[in-house]
Amino acid sequence: MSIWYPLEQFADWMAFQVFSLGETTRMGEAVRFFVYDTLKIFILLFTIALIMGVINEYFPVEKVRQYLTARRWYGADYLIAALFGTITPFCSCSSVPLFIGFVRGGIPLGVTLAFLISSPLVDTVVIAMLLGVFGAKVTLIYVISGILAAVVAGYLLGKMKLEKYLSPWALKATNTLIHGAQNQEQVRFSVRFTRAFNETMNIVRSVGLYVFIGVGVGAVIHGFVPVDFFETYLNVNNLIAVPVAVVVAVPLYANAAGILPIAQVLVDKGIPLGVVLAFMMAAVGLSIPSAIMLKKAMTGRLIAIFYGTITASIIILGYVYTWIFS
Amino acid sequence: MNIQVIGTGCPTCKTLLERTKEAVKLLGVSAEIEYITDVERIVAMGIMHSPVLVIDEKPVLVGSLPSIDKIKDLIQQAG
Numbered sequence: 001m002s003i004w005y006p007l008e009q010f011a012d013w014m015a016f017q018v019f020s021l022g023e024t025t026r027m028g029e030a031v032r033f034f035v036y037d038t039l040k041i042f043i044l045l046f047t048i049a050l051i052m053g054v055i056n057e058y059f060p061v062e063k064v065r066q067y068l069t070a071r072r073w074y075g076a077d078y079l080i081a082a083l084f085g086t087i088t089p090f091c092s093c094s095s096v097p098l099f100i101g102f103v104r105g106g107i108p109l110g111v112t113l114a115f116l117i118s119s120p121l122v123d124t125v126v127i128a129m130l131l132g133v134f135g136a137k138v139t140l141i142y143v144i145s146g147i148l149a150a151v152v153a154g155y156l157l158g159k160m161k162l163e164k165y166l167s168p169w170a171l172k173a174t175n176t177l178i179h180g181a182q183n184q185e186q187v188r189f190s191v192r193f194t195r196a197f198n199e200t201m202n203i204v205r206s207v208g209l210y211v212f213i214g215v216g217v218g219a220v221i222h223g224f225v226p227v228d229f230f231e232t233y234l235n236v237n238n239l240i241a242v243p244v245a246v247v248v249a250v251p252l253y254a255n256a257a258g259i260l261p262i263a264q265v266l267v268d269k270g271i272p273l274g275v276v277l278a279f280m281m282a283a284v285g286l287s288i289p290s291a292i293m294l295k296k297a298m299t300g301r302l303i304a305i306f307y308g309t310i311t312a313s314i315i316i317l318g319y320v321y322t323w324i325f326s
Numbered sequence: 327m328n329i330q331v332i333g334t335g336c337p338t339c340k341t342l343l344e345r346t347k348e349a350v351k352l353l354g355v356s357a358e359i360e361y362i363t364d365v366e367r368i369v370a371m372g373i374m375h376s377p378v379l380v381i382d383e384k385p386v387l388v389g390s391l392p393s394i395d396k397i398k399d400l401i402q403q404a405g
Contacts, residue, residue, distance in 0.1 A: 061374050093336030093376045094389065096365045101374035172368050195390070202391050206337070293334060295363055 004040060011036035031222030037215045038260060041132040042204065045211070048128040049203045053196030055087050057187075061098060064088075064115075065105045076154075081111045082150040085118030088144070089199070092120075092290040096297050103166075103174040110158015117310055118150035121285040125207055126256045128282075133264035134273070142277060149313040157309055165302035167295075210258035211290065218261040218325055225269055237326075241317035242276045246311060249282035272326040276320025283315075285310055327357040327405055333377035335393045338391050343378045349397035355405060 002008075004058045014019050021028030066086045068077050095116060101113040122143050132140040168172065252259070265275045291303055298306065331346055333339020343361050347397075366372045368376055375389020379397070381404040 012359070065374075091336055091338060091376070093334035093339060094374065097368045097376060100369045101372070169366070173366075198393065199390065279384045293365075 002076050004036075005181065007036055007039055007043075008123055010039070013046075014045070023238045024275055026223040028241065030219040032293060033222045034215055034219040035050055036265075037132070038211060039165070039313065040301055041129065041211050041215065041261070043205070044132045044207075045125065045128040045204055048131070048202060049124050049200040050196060052087050052089075052127075054193060056089065057192035059084060059087060061101070065102055065107065068102075078113045078114045078151045078154050078158075079107070079147075081107075081115040081245045082118040082147045085115040085150065086147065088115075088119050089203075090119040090123050092287060092293050095290055095293050099175050099297050100170060101292070102245030103170075108158055109163055110154045110156075110274075112154075113157045113306060114150045114154025118147055120151065120287065120290070121281060122146040123284065124203065126280070126284055129256045129260040133260050137305065138273070138277070138325075141321075142281075145320065146281065149310075149317055153309045155230065160305065162302055162305060165299045165305070167299055168296035169275065169298055170297040207255070207257035210255050210286040211261070214258040214261035218265045221262070222263045222268065237324045238319070241272070242247045242278050242322065243315050245275050246282040246286075246314055246318065250277045250286045251288065252283050259283060259291045264281075272322055274320075277321045278314055281314045281317065283316065285314060327355060327399070328360070328382055329357050329381040329401070330360045330362055331377060332362045332364070332367050332371075332380060334365055334368075336376070339363075339377040342379065342391055345392070346379065346397055349394050349401060352394070353398055353401060357401070370395065382398050 007128035011032045015028050017022050018029075019031055021031055035308055036281075061084075063202050064081075068080060073080065099112060099116060102115065103109060127139060127143065259280065262282060267276055286307060291307060294303055329350070331339065331343045333342065342360070347359060347362065350401060365376075368378060371378070371385060373385065373388055374387060376387070377391075378385050379387040380390075381401065384404070386400045387397075388405065
């Protein structure tokens with residue numbers, strides 16, 4: 001019996017008793033799907049955001065910077081940066097201060113970029129949504145491969161000696177070295193928990209509407225579009241589909257919360273999971289607003305190299321995913 | 327009292343600005359609220375998150391979105 005059994009029962013009851021829709025009707029199936037999926041996603045979103053929030057309370061970016069500069073890591077710093085990137089809530093608006101803050105603290109450029117790549121790619125909302133719609137196995141593969149991609153891309157970028165391509169302002173700002181971190185306050189767990197809880201509510205509130213819309217659209221497709229629809233009408237060639245999905249995803253700059261429930265039904269109806277995952281990664285990892293923000297700190301050339309490397313990594317991962325899940 | 331909301335124009339920063347205006351209105355204090363969208367200011371302060379809430383030149387809140395009540399507390403503590 002799955003842990004979601006009570007939810008299934010509840011969704012059945014809502015659709016077939018409360019709304020008294022027929023069990024075999026399309027509408028009944030769509031409503032059941034909607035109730036089940038939204039509840040499940042909100043429970044996961046809340047739980048994961050809270051866990052990540054509490055962890056983040058103990059490892060804020062200031063502390064991460066301190067760890068990374070405290071000793072020589074001999075390459076392990078790429079992995080540490082990518083791991084911490086996942087627990088740090090990502091906002092494109094913080095990317096520049098964070099970038100400068102890391103480089104200024106003496107963290108190598110490649111390590112800093114590994115952090116910047118993994119932070120939006122493996123994010124609280126993405127993890128919760130993936131768990132909700134595709135389950136634990138797919139989520140685990142996504143998270144591990146996302147972290148690895150950030151490590152490899154960060155390492156390669158670090159080897160390229162790109163420091164000279166920082167914008168003049170950033171070069172000046174990063175040259176004023178700052179030492180030592182701010183005093184770490186002793187804060188009680190209850191206070192940290194309350195802060196994490198408030199942050200969680202902010203996250204749930206900000207993506208809530210998108211979950212409803214995403215699952216709503218998904219429910220309609222789920223109930224009314226025949227299974228195998230895409231397999232029948234769309235001959236998906238993985239070799240081309242992966243790069244196309246990645247390119248199409250960039251301007252969408254989504255919102256994992258809205259896109260994943262739709263992605264789920266598309267997979268049900270015959271679009272390969274690997275293509276959908278590459279699409280997802282590109283949508284969250286390659287955001288145009290973020291690139292515009294980074295323009296302040298990087299020259300156009302560095303931005304092109306940075307985003308080019310991420311794009312290439314995602315396309316390669318897309319092929320790996322289609323291979324794993326086919 | 328001088329209150330500054332320093333952000334980069336992201337949705338979180340704008341919400342913080344709205345909530346700060348609301349908190350000032352509810353408290354009925356006379357405060358001048360500035361909205362600064364210059365990243366250089368944040369970097370110069372040595373801060374790694376936006377938005378930042380600054381009351382009378384002192385950063386009182388960094389990188390999070392507090393409730394209106396919390397902002398009211400911060401204003402009262404500073405005032």
